[in-house]
Amino acid sequence: MNVDQRARAGLQFLGSLQVFSSTELQQQAEEDFAESDEAPGLTQEFQTDADRDAWLERLAQAREVVERSPAFRFNRLYQRYVAEENWVRAITGVERRREMFAKVAPTPPPKGDPRLHLNPDLEMPEYYQGVEWHLQPGGLDGYDLSAAMAFSGFIPYVFARGGFAAVAVGDNLLQQRRDVIQQFRSDSLKRIYDPGCGGSGTLGLCRERFPEAELIGGDLSAQVLINGLKFSDKTGIPVELWQEDARHTAQADGSVDGVISYALHHELPPEVSFDVLKEMFRILEPGGEMVISDPPPFRAVGPFQAVMLDWETENRSEPYFTEAGIFNLAQAMSEIGFVDVEEYPLQETCYPWVTRGRKP
Amino acid sequence: MTEDSTKSSETSQHAQRPDKPYLSTPELDALALSQTELLSELWILRDRVTVLEHLLTEAGVLKPDAVDNFELPTDLAERLDRERDQLVARIVGAGHRKKLDLDTLKEQP
Ligand SMILES: C[S@@+](CC[C@H](N)C(=O)[O-])C[C@H]1O[C@@H](n2cnc3c(N)ncnc32)[C@H](O)[C@@H]1O
Secondary structure: OOOOHHHHHHHHHHHHHHHHHHHHHHHHHHHHHHOOOOHHHHHHHOOOOOOHHHHHHHHHHHHHHHOOOHHHHHHHHHHHHHHHHHHHHHHHHHHHOHHHHHHOOOOOOOOOOOOEEOOOOOOOOOOOOOOOHHHOOOOOOOOOOHHHHHHHHHHHHOHHHOOEOOEOOOOOHHHHHHHHHOOOOOOOOOEEEEEOOOOOHHHHHHHHHOOOOEEEEEEOOHHHHHHHHHHHHHHOOOOEEEEOOOOOOOOOOOOEEEEEEEOOHHHOOHHHHHHHHHHHHHHEEEEEEEEEEEOOOHHHOOHHHHHHHHHHHHHOOOOOHHHHHHOOHHHHHHHHOOEEEEEEEOOOOOOOEEEEEEOO | OOHHHHOOOOOOOOOOOOOOOOOOOHHHHHHHHHHHHHHHHHHHHHHHHHHHHHHHHHOOOOOOOOOOOOOOOHHHHHHHHHHHHHHHHHHHHHHHOOOOOHHHHHHOO
């Protein structure tokens, strides 16, 4: 089911603009930075970890240098433009065909369906409430035709081309998820939980490597879970979805042997991130594993890339991106009791950045 | 740790644009954004014309290079000249207008 020509071509234009800005302009901006007097010193400084205040200071210094480049300033203008227009083009395109898309819009299943546990009484955490993530007008639960907006709108025409946040142009978003799932050490997981599972796409891909595993996901947003259930119907991959806070799940102690967390932690304040890790430790059985993929921390990248990541906080409605870039997930996992904790990039661009560990 | 410790006052609850412009001034941002918007409209139109030509050709209404090889008849050539001149005068002239009075406006097409 497609959007009309106007929406398609408008979205495709955004895809092209994002590609141009994230290749030609970004490369020029990177060269401008490399030629600055400050680059060698800053690059060296960024190689060691530091406390929060020191990171904020370093980022401010690096930003001042990076922003001198006209190419960088245009690159950021276009990033912001595309980030806003994604919604404009996709939502207006879906609205022009509302009747058609409404007919296939995911709706909640009858109450008591064991595959989806909605909780209308769930209190949304303060850090989350009212945030229009990624500039999405109305937030995750604000738009009834959000599945069409995403899957017939910006995902195929803009997102799929890459070139935003930590995702590079040409990155294969599906393959990246598969590569992350490969980071489980075990070949035979039986019960996998995905905190902040969104539309359950990652769980669906877990099926490829672990065909026998039960797949359970949790998310705060009812709308993404309803979309997720529809996705499971379409793909025929059974999932069990819970509307719940990843800090307090319905799963019993030691009841899962794998946890996959994809693109969740950068949306959490550090103390929430920490509590999610603790909860995952609780529900994992001894020997169970947790694999996390998120944008890289500042200590893993150079000053130029760090400035770009930090930019997301103020410019793409990602309120915790900076805090997450400072937070040390691997260290937190070790503090909580995970063992064999490792962190490493899967690509030269440092994304996906994997952190993994095992419950002893 | 408590949740309040990072409850950030900078949190962009309603996705506002930051105060600081992306280019050197807010005026320049506005110009660059409207120019980008125009470019996107231009592309949508080009995409549409290409699709139209393709469909018309497939339907046998147009020969493949009929548009490129079309010899403009005089009246159509004159009409296009006139409309192009007007477009240029309106758009290129927008920042150079000296007079805004009724007589001039009445003379304008
Ligand atoms: C960027 S999305 C990623 C979704 C999915 N993991 C994926 O990779 O497509 C982050 C998701 O985390 C959810 N989320 C944020 N805080 C949460 C929490 N405390 N508990 C459960 N889900 C949460 C959001 O509602 C959102 O759907």
